[in-house]
Amino acid sequence: MTGSIVLFGPPGAGKGTQASLIAEITGKPPVSTGDMLRSALSEGTELGVEAKAFMEAGKLVPDEVIIGLIRERLKEPDASKGVLFDGFPRTILQAEALEEITEVSAVISIEVPDDEIVDRIIGRRMDPVTGEIYHVSFKPAPIEIHDRLVQRKDDTEETVRSRLDGYHKQTKPLGNWYGERGLLITIDGTGSILEVGALVTSAVNTL
Numbered sequence: 001m002t003g004s005i006v007l008f009g010p011p012g013a014g015k016g017t018q019a020s021l022i023a024e025i026t027g028k029p030p031v032s033t034g035d036m037l038r039s040a041l042s043e044g045t046e047l048g049v050e051a052k053a054f055m056e057a058g059k060l061v062p063d064e065v066i067i068g069l070i071r072e073r074l075k076e077p078d079a080s081k082g083v084l085f086d087g088f089p090r091t092i093l094q095a096e097a098l099e100e101i102t103e104v105s106a107v108i109s110i111e112v113p114d115d116e117i118v119d120r121i122i123g124r125r126m127d128p129v130t131g132e133i134y135h136v137s138f139k140p141a142p143i144e145i146h147d148r149l150v151q152r153k154d155d156t157e158e159t160v161r162s163r164l165d166g167y168h169k170q171t172k173p174l175g176n177w178y179g180e181r182g183l184l185i186t187i188d189g190t191g192s193i194l195e196v197g198a199l200v201t202s203a204v205n206t207l
């Protein structure tokens with residue numbers, strides 16, 4: 001399959017976690033706009049400066065900024081056989097722009113109810129050395145690295161509510177949009193990482 005795959009779902013649904021698995025199965029490089037923006041922010045680039053206030057408020061970064069970022073990323077040689085999008089597109093406008101740039105072969109939607117999202121996000125921690133994501137209860141980190149774990153600045157309850165609100169208003173309608181195009185595969189994301197991983201694997205294997 002030469003097209004790209006989109007991982008779709010609310011913040012905290014496990015898109016990033018499952019992205020590594022799908023990348024391994026398909027050989028498509030994961031492209032996370034959230035990760036790209038966070039690196040820009042920590043490097044203090046112009047893009048980072050532009051995106052900072054939106055990200056910290058749990059708001060979407062303007063479409064034209066994100067589309068420009070993706071347009072550049074897809075010019076890289078490793079993107080020639082399609083990529084695995086995580087956290088993009090998040091608006092219909094972004095999806096329409098993507099249609100012009102590259103072919104989307106499938107959209108895998110990981111569904112998790114709002115109440116569970118809040119618990120998942122607030123307990124989320126990252127190891128800055130390896131980039132590995134943990135959760136204080138669902139996926140505890142080894143004790144020897146506890147001191148270096150960090151929490152994303154936008155992983156507070158207040159910001160999560162704002163991100164969820166934005167998800168329902170701006171991003172969720174995209175699910176139907178892709179459904180109408182016959183591209184949407186829905187997966188129950190409420191199980192353990194392994195259980196969701198098994199569902200994701202069988203979905204990917206049908207492509």
Ligand code: AMP
Binds near residue numbers: 011055060061066154
């Ligand atoms: P994520 O890591 O995917 O949860 O993204 C973190 C933050 O980056 C989001 O809350 C937005 O502020 C911004 N962001 C990431 N991807 C997009 C996108 N496709 N469109 C707009 N904003 C985005």
